[in-house]
Amino acid sequence: MKVNLRVGGLAALVLMLFCSSLAARDLNQDEALALRQQGVILPLEQLLQQAMARYPGSRLLEAELEKKHGQYAYEVELVTTEGVVREIKLDATNGVLIKDEED
Known part of the structure; x- marks a missing residue:
C-alpha cells in the first residue's frame, strides 16, 4: 500500500509541475x-489607449505583459467612473481583444 501512495504522490507532483509550466508567466x-524593439509586440501605450477607450474616464490600476502557451498578451486592470474594476486582456502582437470582464 505504501508503494502505491508513493507512486500516486509522485504522479501528482509531476502533474502539478507540468501544469505550472503551462501557466502564464509575467515578463x-x-x-x-x-520584444517591442524586435517588433514582436505592439507598444504598451497603444494598447493602453485601446483598453482605456472602452471605458472613458477610467483610471489605470495595473498593466502586465504575460506569455502563455507561446502567446503574448497585455492584461490591463482599470477602474471605471462607476467604481467597477475591469480586467481587459489584449493580444500584444495585434491588439485583438481577448477578454473584458469585471474583476
Whole structure:
C-alpha cells in the first residue's frame, strides 16, 4: 500500500509541475522592451489607449505583459467612473481583444 501512495504522490507532483509550466508567466520590463524593439509586440501605450477607450474616464490600476502557451498578451486592470474594476486582456502582437470582464 505504501508503494502505491508513493507512486500516486509522485504522479501528482509531476502533474502539478507540468501544469505550472503551462501557466502564464509575467515578463519584466527588459523582456517587454526587447520584444517591442524586435517588433514582436505592439507598444504598451497603444494598447493602453485601446483598453482605456472602452471605458472613458477610467483610471489605470495595473498593466502586465504575460506569455502563455507561446502567446503574448497585455492584461490591463482599470477602474471605471462607476467604481467597477475591469480586467481587459489584449493580444500584444495585434491588439485583438481577448477578454473584458469585471474583476
